[in-house]
Amino acid sequence: MTQTLADMRRDYIRDGLSEAQAPAEPFSLFKQWFADAVKTEQPPVEPNTMTLATVDTDGRPHCRVLLLKGLDERGFTFFSNYDSAKGEQLAARPYAAMTFFWPSLERQVRIEGRVERVTAAESDAYFQVRPLGSRLGAWASPQSQVIKDRAELERLLAQVKERFLEQAPHCPPHWGGYRLLAERVEFWQGRASRLHDRLDYRLHDGVWSRERLAP
């Protein structure tokens, strides 16, 4: 029997999230949840996968999947093409929201805040640890631009390979990191009968507050 969309549902029963478990700031809890996800998520799920939402100058939202590549007290870092659609949106409207979903843990984390570029030195340091193919790809692909066909991309890659025949590719000027400076972090733990736990951290004047939201 084919399951209809209306019939698709699963109860979430694995865990709870209480105020007693939650620290005064969100970063240590995020790190703990991330470490849990690294342990429990099975390939092909990558625990650092998230959805990043940005807005354009007409106020229209756009979202896409990206990989988180760094986290420290300054914020959440990801890498992309500065000339891409998201790059243009962030240049005009430097705010974003990212969502992580860890299905094995029945957990979601939502993070919102201002976005800034990381330094060129930080972008270069990360670029250099990427596999050669990814480094060449960053040079070859005019991300988010219309291309005629697959052959055009292959041609662009061939040109880049030719250019970097004798020297290792350095970080392109159009490619690098962004850091989301969190102003709001919400932790969501699935619970039975859709009565989930939600703890919402907000930053005001450098001080984090925490409240429980209704599911």
Ligand SMILES: Cc1cc2nc3c(=O)[nH]c(=O)nc-3n(C[C@H](O)[C@H](O)[C@H](O)COP(=O)(O)O)c2cc1C
């Ligand atoms: C699992 C996964 C990981 C991805 N990681 C990245 C990434 O780290 N950086 C990136 O620029 N695009 C990444 N992409 C591609 C983006 O989803 C998107 O197609 C691309 O960044 C262009 O988006 P834009 O046109 O909105 O700028 C990833 C896609 C998937 C499915």
